[in-house]
Amino acid sequence: MTSTKVYVLMGVSGCGKSAVANQLAKDLNAAFLDGDFLHPRANIEKMSSGQPLNDDDRAPWLGAVNDAAFAMQRTNPVSLIVCSALKKSYRDRLRQGNPNLSFIFLKGDYELIEQRLIARQGHFQKSGMLASQFATLEAPTADESDVIIIDIAPPLESVIAAAHQAILAQE
Template identity: 65%
Template structure:
């Protein structure tokens, strides 16, 4: 059973697309529930990533299950909840959707040169172009069949990306209340 008025928004995209900055700002402005999906990685995944090893689909399975459960719980207690998750592959997004009909995605879309330049300009942040290359290689762009995904172009100032994200959520909430 789901609450038709409560919504979960998964802010997705490759590393460096601005997921954390956008999601934190939006959650704060909306007083929304908030979860950084990375906090739900099992210990084995954290240790593997810390050793510089990439996670595979088998590694991600328990993490996606935990995120799915968290989304289910959050929608039961919050009008709006924001979850950060890269959700790079369609079957990852499908796993998050399972049993969560009130879940949709906000895809922070940007081209490789834009994101690479942003990541390279971060002060005090470890960055390797190869990491970004692997993210783009794994990315399965949401297609038109994924009706619950809205793409927001990040090739604009951060404030504009946040404003566009807020506008999407608020317009969706308005449609839900008056439908």
């Protein structure tokens, strides 16, 4: 094994992070982790009661995701982590000590993601959550050269294929 890579699939809720990562993990025989599983109990309880997390709440979680990325890259040629990573400061925290980490930003506009959530759920009750996600999102800019941007407007299979090609191009 010459090099290892960890890819964080990022974007707002409903952009397809889990669907894309699950299929990529199968296609690439890659390790897969849903970053939400690393939230501390207090965060889970807070979110379950309908309260949004703040940056202080997210700090230990981002540290846990950072540690998981470090561990994964030591044993797997390709690892995938699902983590919204909406703010640049969050992405910077995930990068710390992980030089083999890159991001795949699943980018779509509000209307597209809202329509997909409505179709997926049959009804869309969490429009406030989606609006909050877009309000928080600090889209990666050109100074974040480790971010691959994938347009999610095409069908899911095409989005997966684009992400797969982008990963292969990095090897």
